Amino acid sequence: MNAVIINGEFNVALSVLRSLGKKDIDTTVVASDRYALSFYSKYCNHKAISNYNIDFFKRMSGEDIIMPMDEDVMLLLAKNKQRLRCRLPFSEYSTLEKIINKSSLIRHAMENKIPCPKTCFVNGSDTLDGVAKELDFPVVIKPNSGTGGSGIAIVDSPEELKNTYRHVLKNYGPASIQEKIPFKEKYKVQALLNSDSKARRVTVLKVHRAYPLVTGPSVFVETVERPDLVNYSLKLLESLNYYGMADFDFVIDERNKKPVLMEINPRFWKSIQAAITSGVDYPYLLYKMAIEGDIDVSLNYKLGVKCRFAIFNDLYRLLTVLRGNYPLSYKLTNLVDYLKFHQDDSYYIFELEDVKPFLALIPIKLHRKFGAKKDT
Structure with a gap:
């Protein structure tokens, strides 16, 4: 069997590649250009450069197992499932579409009594007048699609709302408007479910730091216990007849x-x-489940494991704080916390036994910034 790892330029693809490569599983990394981070790993057996069109995947066989890394590619594959021979260890198109569209997800979660932000589902800028009656400002404009906080805008007053919403609508597509939840704690819940929507593994991560500071993805996390969050997550996934990997974001109001x-x-x-x-x-x-049909149940994991994206995103966060309008004591605390490398158990990218991808980070960034411009 061959594990096909799509979006090899993403750091998450590198973690997946290392996981499988350490178990001597044959791997193919697919990326949009030859400067993909995972191409530099010693665990990369085969490389492929593709624009992720359906014809590329139609050439694959039943021995190829697609590792889910990108929603757009997953939607494409799920929609064309009947035309493909490769194995797709994730949910059907209708389920993916409901989850990826943030408005439809919130609607479904509310119907299943999962706590969500108060939300106004607007159809365009002409229907914004009622928002001020439904929600207190500030509010958050959240595009229905997108990752990493892209397109999310915080609006402080009704006067700003229409112009900001038009901007989001033009550049990121349809969006909903939610109350801004005041929070200091953020958690991530992960679950792996079999084809009967039964949980086989779960983990919970506490997000200690994120970049960008408010709306960005995590850059420093720690494994913790939160059974209440796990219960909400599994309840929602079972209601969706979900299959495969899922990653939840929760905040504490x-x-x-x-x-x-x-x-x-x-x-x-x-x-x-x-x-x-x-x-x-x-x-x-997930690879084992795709081959064998199911795996055993084990909901235990080691607590207190710390992992971070030290270079570069956690560093970018630190620089943002040091340059920002924050008290000196807050800046010093963040500087000291960043330097506590002795407390880290692992990193998003750096690994001593497979160090070439880390060493390639700066050349890759330089190429994407200057080489790509030169090529055009």
């Missing part, structure tokens, strides 16, 4: 200390190395 669901990603996530280090090897488990 400062006003009442209750959890609130923000979104779900139906794929591997950037901080997956934390779960792998804690003893839950999701890439291998």
